[in-house]
Amino acid sequence: MAKTAVSSRRALARYLLLRLVLIVPTVWILVTVVFFFMRVIGDPITAAQGGRLPAAEIEARKQAAGYNDPVIVQYGRFLWGLLHGDFGRTVDNQSVSAILVRYGPATMELVFWALIVAFAVGVPLGRLAARHYNKGADIAIRSFAVLFYAAPVFFVALLLKLVFSIWLGWLPISGRASPKVQTQLESVGFNTHFYIINALGTGQWGVIKDVLLHAVLPGLALGLLTAGVFIRLIRINLLQTLRADFVTAARARGVAESKVVSQHAFRNALIPVVTVMGMEIAMMLGGAILTETTFEWQGLGYWLSQYLLKRDFVAVQGITTAIAVVVAVASFLIDAINALVDPRVRY
Amino acid sequence: MARSKSRIPGVALIASTHGLQRVMLLVGLVLVAVFLVVALGAPLVAPYGFAEIFPAQLPMSPGHPLGTTVGGFDVLSRIVFGARTAVEVILLAVALSIIVGVPLGVVSGYVAGALDRVLVLIMDAMYAFPSLLLAIVVSIMVSQGRSGAFTGILSAAVAITVVFVPQFFRVTRNATMAAKVEPYVDAARVAGSRPGRIMFGHILPNVSQSIPVLMTLNASESILTLAGLGFLGFGIEPNSAAEWGYDLNKARADIANGIWWTAVFPGLAIVLIVVGVTLIGESLNDVLNPLLRTRGGATTADEAEIAAVVAAGGEDRP
Numbered sequence: 243m244a245k246t247a248v249s250s251r252r253a254l255a256r257y258l259l260l261r262l263v264l265i266v267p268t269v270w271i272l273v274t275v276v277f278f279f280m281r282v283i284g285d286p287i288t289a290a291q292g293g294r295l296p297a298a299e300i301e302a303r304k305q306a307a308g309y310n311d312p313v314i315v316q317y318g319r320f321l322w323g324l325l326h327g328d329f330g331r332t333v334d335n336q337s338v339s340a341i342l343v344r345y346g347p348a349t350m351e352l353v354f355w356a357l358i359v360a361f362a363v364g365v366p367l368g369r370l371a372a373r374h375y376n377k378g379a380d381i382a383i384r385s386f387a388v389l390f391y392a393a394p395v396f397f398v399a400l401l402l403k404l405v406f407s408i409w410l411g412w413l414p415i416s417g418r419a420s421p422k423v424q425t426q427l428e429s430v431g432f433n434t435h436f437y438i439i440n441a442l443g444t445g446q447w448g449v450i451k452d453v454l455l456h457a458v459l460p461g462l463a464l465g466l467l468t469a470g471v472f473i474r475l476i477r478i479n480l481l482q483t484l485r486a487d488f489v490t491a492a493r494a495r496g497v498a499e500s501k502v503v504s505q506h507a508f509r510n511a512l513i514p515v516v517t518v519m520g521m522e523i524a525m526m527l528g529g530a531i532l533t534e535t536t537f538e539w540q541g542l543g544y545w546l547s548q549y550l551l552k553r554d555f556v557a558v559q560g561i562t563t564a565i566a567v568v569v570a571v572a573s574f575l576i577d578a579i580n581a582l583v584d585p586r587v588r589y
Numbered sequence: 590m591a592r593s594k595s596r597i598p599g600v601a602l603i604a605s606t607h608g609l610q611r612v613m614l615l616v617g618l619v620l621v622a623v624f625l626v627v628a629l630g631a632p633l634v635a636p637y638g639f640a641e642i643f644p645a646q647l648p649m650s651p652g653h654p655l656g657t658t659v660g661g662f663d664v665l666s667r668i669v670f671g672a673r674t675a676v677e678v679i680l681l682a683v684a685l686s687i688i689v690g691v692p693l694g695v696v697s698g699y700v701a702g703a704l705d706r707v708l709v710l711i712m713d714a715m716y717a718f719p720s721l722l723l724a725i726v727v728s729i730m731v732s733q734g735r736s737g738a739f740t741g742i743l744s745a746a747v748a749i750t751v752v753f754v755p756q757f758f759r760v761t762r763n764a765t766m767a768a769k770v771e772p773y774v775d776a777a778r779v780a781g782s783r784p785g786r787i788m789f790g791h792i793l794p795n796v797s798q799s800i801p802v803l804m805t806l807n808a809s810e811s812i813l814t815l816a817g818l819g820f821l822g823f824g825i826e827p828n829s830a831a832e833w834g835y836d837l838n839k840a841r842a843d844i845a846n847g848i849w850w851t852a853v854f855p856g857l858a859i860v861l862i863v864v865g866v867t868l869i870g871e872s873l874n875d876v877l878n879p880l881l882r883t884r885g886g887a888t889t890a891d892e893a894e895i896a897a898v899v900a901a902g903g904e905d906r907p
Contacts, residue, residue, distance in 0.1 A: 408847050
């Protein structure tokens with residue numbers, strides 16, 4: 243008995259270690275794919291400055307930046323830099339690492355608000371749908387879930403802006419804060435670049451309120467998209483657990499139906515939501531590019547699409563690498579939590 | 590469950606559903622049928638050409654039932670021709686994904702070993718990455734910044750393909766792994782068939798059942814990806830073809846001025862068609878997917894859905 247416990251703990255440790263090591267090839271594959279895809283188009287300097295500078299000047303800059311070396315040499319140099327935490331410099335000579343530090347928190351903040359919306363909307367609605375299985379509420383909620391899924395996040399964002407900012411005038415139309423508040427938040431002594439943390443740090447209610455109001459619509463747009471997925475997952479899993487033997491047993495013992503749902507079935511139905519969180523975070527980062535562009539929310543997604551339009555490949559590679567690392571680490575953490583929490587996970 | 594003997598796929602599909610499921614399927618079929626008719630007959634349906642210029646930002650009127658855009662395009666005509674672009678991109682993208690993903694999946698599942706492990710690692714890495722980002726990078730690479738009618742549609746389709754290949758790969762690979770231990774494969778091997786013939790003559794026809802389901806599920810995602818590309822400015826030039834995402838991008842400034850018709854109508858077009866395709870996809874998934882047939886045989890759509898989630902959850906676990 244004790245022996246099996248030890249060996250299963252070893253198996254768990256081995257699984258987690260393997261899973262951790264797998265992060266490296268995953269990130270490496272993505273970084274490599276993006277690097278070579280971008281190189282097919284040409285070098286960043288010609289792409290960004292072509293036609294605006296004389297050919298000799300472009301040639302000199304290319305030479306200086308090392309773009310005339312063989313691609314494989316450039317690739318090696320790029321990887322070597324990454325290993326040392328050097329993400330390179332953009333065409334307008336900014337450090338990509340600095341861009342990541344400055345705008346990464348904005349994206350995390352947006353995903354955070356969106357997750358709050360997704361849980362607040364998705365979990366209760368999914369639960370309600372399962373309890374009223376195949377009745378009016380269920381059908382209405384399922385239709386909503388399909389609509390949330392079918393509506394492009396930027397269209398939802400535009401509609402929210404139209405209704406709440408233009409017609410009703412309740413909420414700000416774009417940005418992370420009003421210009422004045424933004425200046426104040428960017429000049430605080432210890433700048434975390436998380437506006438809500440900086441705002442809480444000032445302790446002024448007006449500032450906090452301004453930041454919160456700006457977050458409502460972007461959070462809703464991105465959050466509702468994810469809420470649709472949560473509704474479906476919770477509903478289906480709750481239906482499934484409500485048919486499990488242990489739930490029937492609880493009912494047979496005379497446990498009230500509301501208690502059966504809340505205490506016996508619901509907790510088990512939450513597990514699959516955790517399982518898919520890794521995928522959800524990847525999906526939300528994709529959605530963040532669109533949401534940030536719509537709301538001019540200056541995070542990594544917004545800047546990524548700006549740099550893509552400017553064909554600044556060094557910046558694109560850097561931001562993509564950062565996103566790849568976040569996705570890989572997040573999915574590792576989710577898998578690890580699952581393996582630790584759910585004994586049914588076999589490794 | 591008594592299954593219809595009809596060989597016409599649509600009829601059999603409708604016959605095997607009931608209640609709410611049938612309503613959802615029918616709604617989906619109607620939406621998609623309207624979409625296809627509009628796409629095919631675009632020049633007849635649209636009042637004007639998609640690149641014809643009128644005074645900008647006209648409100649809705651008999652001459653322009655849905656108004657005009659900031660660029661002076663007729664909104665209704667752009668929506669109608671946008672359906673045509675969407676159909677072209679979806680067909681091309683799904684075809685390319687199948688051509689690349691399915692053979693790779695069969696070979697990977699059948700040959701197994703190191704090749705399989707490497708391919709699975711690459712596909713998983715691509716699958717885990719934000720799909721829109723991958724699509725943007727690929728579309729820039731293919732179009733090289735120039736987006737004519739054909740290159741624009743091709744680059745959007747290839748971009749979407751890169752996102753979907755891992756899915757087709759994964760499904761066919763897993764099905765091949767399961768199929769290759771079946772007696773008929775052993776029989777073929779004993780009879781002296783070459784691996785190529787076993788893979789594509791014997792296994793492929795048997796693992797291809799799940800492809801239609803994945804196709805419909807992917808069709809709705811390709812519409813969203815195409816629109817996302819257009820919205821971010823990596824899509825098709827407005828004079829080459831009408832594209833809903835591009836129109837929504839241009840409508841952003843209109844919203845600030847309270848001009849709502851340039852954004853709401855193309856957006857609704859996307860929502861309606863994605864809802865239609867999704868409804869069909871889910872019904873197909875419930876009815877056709879062999880994974881969903883439970884032991885008793887008598888399945889309701891919801892029991893099947895539950896079985897699907899269990900199967901999917903089980904498959905993802907290491």
